[in-house]
Amino acid sequence: MSSPLDSARPSEIPFRNPGWAGNTGQFELTEAEVRGDEYIGARALDGGHPSGAPAFPFMLVERNPDAPLFEGPYKTRFEKILTRYPDVQGALIPVLALAQEVRGHVSPSTLQEIAQLTGIPEAEVRGVASFYTMLNKRPVGRFLIQVCTNISCNLCGGDEVLHAFLEYTGTELGETSEGGVFTVTEVECLAACGFPTAVQINSRYYENVTPAGVPALLDRLRTEAR
Amino acid sequence: MAYPYVHEKEVQIVSRGWGKPRTRTIDGWRELDGYVGFRKALEMGRAAVIEEVKKSGLRGRGGAGFPTGLKWSFMPKEKRGPHYLCCNADESEPGTFKDRELLRWTPHQLVEGCLIGALAIQADHVYIYCRGEFFEANQVLARAVEEAYAAGLAGANILGSGVSIDVTVHQGAGAYICGEETALMSSLEGRRGLPRVKPPFPAAVGAFGRPTTINNVETLCAIPHIVRNGGEWYRQWGTEKSPGTKLFCVSGHVRRPGNYELPLGFPMNELIYDVCGGFEEGRKLKAVIPGGASVPILSADECLACCLDYEGVQKSGSMLGCASVIVMDDRTNIVKQVRRMVEFFAHESCGQCTPCREGTTWLSRILRRIEGGKGTEEDLETLLALGTQMTATTICVLSDSAAVPVASSIQKFRDDYLALIRRGEAVGVV
Ligand SMILES: Cc1cc2nc3c(=O)[nH]c(=O)nc-3n(C[C@H](O)[C@H](O)[C@H](O)COP(=O)(O)O)c2cc1C
Ligand code: SF4
Ligand code: FES
Numbered sequence: 001m002s003s004p005l006d007s008a009r010p011s012e013i014p015f016r017n018p019g020w021a022g023n024t025g026q027f028e029l030t031e032a033e034v035r036g037d038e039y040i041g042a043r044a045l046d047g048g049h050p051s052g053a054p055a056f057p058f059m060l061v062e063r064n065p066d067a068p069l070f071e072g073p074y075k076t077r078f079e080k081i082l083t084r085y086p087d088v089q090g091a092l093i094p095v096l097a098l099a100q101e102v103r104g105h106v107s108p109s110t111l112q113e114i115a116q117l118t119g120i121p122e123a124e125v126r127g128v129a130s131f132y133t134m135l136n137k138r139p140v141g142r143f144l145i146q147v148c149t150n151i152s153c154n155l156c157g158g159d160e161v162l163h164a165f166l167e168y169t170g171t172e173l174g175e176t177s178e179g180g181v182f183t184v185t186e187v188e189c190l191a192a193c194g195f196p197t198a199v200q201i202n203s204r205y206y207e208n209v210t211p212a213g214v215p216a217l218l219d220r221l222r223t224e225a226r
Numbered sequence: 227m228a229y230p231y232v233h234e235k236e237v238q239i240v241s242r243g244w245g246k247p248r249t250r251t252i253d254g255w256r257e258l259d260g261y262v263g264f265r266k267a268l269e270m271g272r273a274a275v276i277e278e279v280k281k282s283g284l285r286g287r288g289g290a291g292f293p294t295g296l297k298w299s300f301m302p303k304e305k306r307g308p309h310y311l312c313c314n315a316d317e318s319e320p321g322t323f324k325d326r327e328l329l330r331w332t333p334h335q336l337v338e339g340c341l342i343g344a345l346a347i348q349a350d351h352v353y354i355y356c357r358g359e360f361f362e363a364n365q366v367l368a369r370a371v372e373e374a375y376a377a378g379l380a381g382a383n384i385l386g387s388g389v390s391i392d393v394t395v396h397q398g399a400g401a402y403i404c405g406e407e408t409a410l411m412s413s414l415e416g417r418r419g420l421p422r423v424k425p426p427f428p429a430a431v432g433a434f435g436r437p438t439t440i441n442n443v444e445t446l447c448a449i450p451h452i453v454r455n456g457g458e459w460y461r462q463w464g465t466e467k468s469p470g471t472k473l474f475c476v477s478g479h480v481r482r483p484g485n486y487e488l489p490l491g492f493p494m495n496e497l498i499y500d501v502c503g504g505f506e507e508g509r510k511l512k513a514v515i516p517g518g519a520s521v522p523i524l525s526a527d528e529c530l531a532c533c534l535d536y537e538g539v540q541k542s543g544s545m546l547g548c549a550s551v552i553v554m555d556d557r558t559n560i561v562k563q564v565r566r567m568v569e570f571f572a573h574e575s576c577g578q579c580t581p582c583r584e585g586t587t588w589l590s591r592i593l594r595r596i597e598g599g600k601g602t603e604e605d606l607e608t609l610l611a612l613g614t615q616m617t618a619t620t621i622c623v624l625s626d627s628a629a630v631p632v633a634s635s636i637q638k639f640r641d642d643y644l645a646l647i648r649r650g651e652a653v654g655v656v
Contacts, residue, residue, distance in 0.1 A: 029247075035362050039366060040365045043478060051399045131401060152320060154563065191359075194476065196477065
């Protein structure tokens with residue numbers, strides 16, 4: 001059997017994210033319209049209304065593991081999160097996500113600080129953090145590439161897409177490429193099964209990704225990283 | 227207007243605004259009669275709302291198909307402290323991708339459904355537990371909630387009615403098991419997402435120890451339409467026992483995969499060949515999983531006669547679940563796909579119960595061995611025996627779910643397993 005990578009020649013294939021319906025012939029939509037960019041608008045640094053203020057663990061500006069926890073607008077967001085739950089423990093997971101947004105991952109010392117800050121026992125904080133896959137217990141690359149290889153994507157070639165990412169980034173599964181740019185991992189169903197293969201890169205979904213489309217996608221990310 | 231393809235046989239109720247960016251905004255939603263249902267509910271009062279939902283026969287869209295009106299009526303009538311409504315937006319069952327579209331296209335539909343639900347069960351606070359990976363949906367939803375607050379539709383003393391309902395978008399952190407209702411509550415409380423033994427049921431002791439109801443996104447999205455138009459109106463679609471419309475998430479080897487909103491009871495055959503455009507040239511149907519990774523697999527023959535409603539699919543030997551129809555053509559290597567599903571359950575098991583924690587790992591190891599051409603015929607018996615031990619012995623049904631694809635595929639595709647065992651060759655290639 002010929003490798004699906006044979007047909008992939010970098011740069012020849014222009015990158016597009018076909019995961020919006022602009023190209024099904026039944027909807028006339030731009031990618032921004034599908035993603036709701038205009039509706040969301042620019043995110044207020046202090047998180048906006050206290051009812052939501054979601055954290056963005058991968059939209060890191062600094063990704064500084066030594067940054068102070070929760071200063072300035074982050075402090076405001078921390079305080080808003082606390083108001084949303086009947087007790088402090090309820091706020092723990094959003095607070096962990098916020099810490100990851102600031103520091104890039106939740107290190108043992110970060111967990112310790114959160115324990116002190118919230119008064120929750122450190123063992124409990126650690127236990128909770130270790131349960132959830134989106135909380136990175138160790139540093140990840142600038143781009144965390146998570147390829148869905150679950151059944152619907154797999155039926156349409158999810159494994160091949162994963163291999164293409166590994167090959168073109170030159171990394172091993174779960175490891176970070178040289179220079180800390182890419183970390184490639186397998187992920188369970190991303191709930192985009194009708195658009196196989198679904199790939200999540202940092203906070204963003206890429207849909208209908210094929211092995212042939214991988215080089216162009218990576219090129220685009222490399223440009224962004226510069 | 228389901229997305230990303232539309233078909234003329236669809237009935238657009240909850241998917242009406244999809245693909246139209248304007249529907250996201252509160253004004254766009256109002257143009258589609260948005261918040262009319264909520265206003266009506268405020269006038270009707272909670273008991274009448276529950277009656278109307280009961281009349282509609284709406285059944286929970288999160289998988290179990292439990293009647294929603296009945297579920298709401300389990301909440302205590304006398305209030306002795308806070309009540310909570312949790313919206314389950316933790317969609318992560320393989321094959322399911324409807325809630326994400328509901329969240330990103332029609333966030334106000336969900337907010338309105340949540341407000342009506344909260345009114346019906348006297349909840350002070352709605353938590354929308356949204357899957358952490360859905361960053362975009364999370365933002366869209368947070369913005370919609372913000373708009374609802376600004377319009378006086380959420381918060382204190384809503385529209386001067388004296389009713390106060392807070393709405394919070396809670397972002398998950400990545401764990402399939404948090405979709406299970408008791409695990410969702412544990413996770414919302416800031417703990418590990420461990421399912422709890424029932425009873426006590428959530429309506430008695432739920433999130434933060436208070437009476438709580440958990441509803442799926444699609445369930446709550448149907449509510450505004452039912453309240454606005456009446457329960458009888460909803461019954462014009464679907465069957466007697468499964469009324470209304472349902473989003474069918476079709477994925478796998480069809481030409482036009484996607485979400486389609488169809489009346490319950492729709493024939494599977496028509497869904498695959500007409501609505502989704504059938505298969506690539508020269509390919510034919512091999513198997514279908516009609517309700518996501520945790521339901522039995524159906525062979526091609528069983529699909530032909532299958533009608534897609536809760537009872538119909540059961541009659542064909544499977545379950546409707548969340549109507550996540552995964553279609554496989556004759557290229558499919560069933561053993562590999564079953565192994566992949568089992569590995570999913572092994573990864574997502576919370577680890578509390580031994581049959582689940584150990585069983586899922588054993589199943590996946592044996593399946594890997596068979597897939598690698600090193601299996602024996604006794605392995606099949608071992609798999610089946612393991613599956614039996616994993617069924618009805620654990621706190622939640624994840625363990626049962628993991629055993630289901632194995633047992634049903636060995637029963638229906640034994641030859642595929644035997645080919646791998648005897649000749650070391652897979653029947654399909656994918
Ligand atoms: C392992 C497991 C995972 C589940 N995942 C989800 C899910 O992702 N979304 C959902 O709505 N329901 C899920 N459910 C079903 C919920 O427990 C619950 O029945 C449902 O949210 C109730 O809502 P409904 O009555 O509106 O259907 C899951 C159940 C189990 C056992
Ligand atoms: S059956 Fe599995 S997932 Fe469910 S509670 Fe037990 S160990 Fe956890
Ligand atoms: S199986 Fe890949 S997104 Fe669901």
